[in-house]
Amino acid sequence: MVAPPDNDVLWARALHFTHNDGSPALSGVSLGVRQGEILAVGGPSGSGKTTLLRCLSGLVPAQRGEVWFNSTPVHTMGPLARERMRRDRFGWIDPVPALVPELNVWENTALPLMLRGTSRRRARTAAQEWLERLDVGELTRRRPHQLRQAERQRVCIARALAPAPTVLFADEPTAPLHRADRAHVLRTLTTAARSHGITVVLATHDAETAALADRTVPLLDGRCVRTVHLPPVQDTEGRAACSLSV
Numbered sequence: 456m457v458a459p460p461d462n463d464v465l466w467a468r469a470l471h472f473t474h475n476d477g478s479p480a481l482s483g484v485s486l487g488v489r490q491g492e493i494l495a496v497g498g499p500s501g502s503g504k505t506t507l508l509r510c511l512s513g514l515v516p517a518q519r520g521e522v523w524f525n526s527t528p529v530h531t532m533g534p535l536a537r538e539r540m541r542r543d544r545f546g547w548i549d550p551v552p553a554l555v556p557e558l559n560v561w562e563n564t565a566l567p568l569m570l571r572g573t574s575r576r577r578a579r580t581a582a583q584e585w586l587e588r589l590d591v592g593e594l595t596r597r598r599p600h601q602l603r604q605a606e607r608q609r610v611c612i613a614r615a616l617a618p619a620p621t622v623l624f625a626d627e628p629t630a631p632l633h634r635a636d637r638a639h640v641l642r643t644l645t646t647a648a649r650s651h652g653i654t655v656v657l658a659t660h661d662a663e664t665a666a667l668a669d670r671t672v673p674l675l676d677g678r679c680v681r682t683v684h685l686p687p688v689q690d691t692e693g694r695a696a697c698s699l700s701v
């Protein structure tokens with residue numbers, strides 16, 4: 456087992472994952488994510504983006520291959536150790552907002568901090584700050600069912616950022632937002648990540664979203680593809696320049 460390069464906070468080698476019904480999702484994906492980097496995982500629907508994020512975060516173990524977080528091999532960890540790592544070091548944003556219905560907005564936002572052992576008072580203060588940054592600071596006492604879908608998603612983003620995770624996994628985080636909201640929320644997310652040194656792995660099929668990242672790894676049918684841009688050619692015969700994905 457060879458340890459990953461020192462400057463990669465997250466590193467995966469030859470990941471394979473097949474779902475229980477036999478659907479292949481990852482077929483030998485290898486990548487490294489540098490400390491503080493915002494990495495977009497691109498690709499069309501069904502290309503394996505969600506599965507890759509789930510394997511990298513230790514939510515599900517890959518059937519073959521290696522995942523390393525800093526110098527720790529995630530692929531050899533048991534379920535409890537992976538759960539603790541996710542609680543203490545990682546954040547997660549789903550495409551569909553999932554909040555605890557019995558808790559109000561600030562309690563939902565403060566929950567990951569309190570699970571890490573932060574006092575209720577400090578967790579509440581941090582939650583309030585992040586809710587304000589995401590323009591939902593006036594909704595703190597409401598329950599999830601009293602919010603619009605877009606507001607619920609902002610709360611989920613505040614909840615993921617509040618503990619300043621080492622790595623934030625964001626799976627199509629702006630999917631439930633209107634186009635007008637999207638840019639603002641994404642900017643808040645990426646600015647917060649950069650100012651707090653949070654590494655972000657962002658799954659998206661949207662080129663505009665991917666453009667906010669430092670780098671994009673495109674997936675296709677569970678494999679990383681490399682985009683090769685050909686040099687511009689003289690368009691003497693009316694042909695357009697093109698790029699190839701290999």
Ligand SMILES: Nc1ncnc2c1ncn2[C@@H]1O[C@H](COP(=O)(O)OP(=O)(O)OP(=O)(O)O)[C@@H](O)[C@H]1O
Nearest residue numbers: 474476478479480499500501502503504505506507
């Ligand atoms: N629970 C499941 N059971 C069986 N097959 C699944 C399951 N979840 C995903 N798949 C299949 O695994 C492959 C990869 O899916 P995945 O959700 O990782 O892709 P994705 O790029 O995130 O797609 P999307 O953008 O639509 O979420 C697809 O062929 C998908 O149909």
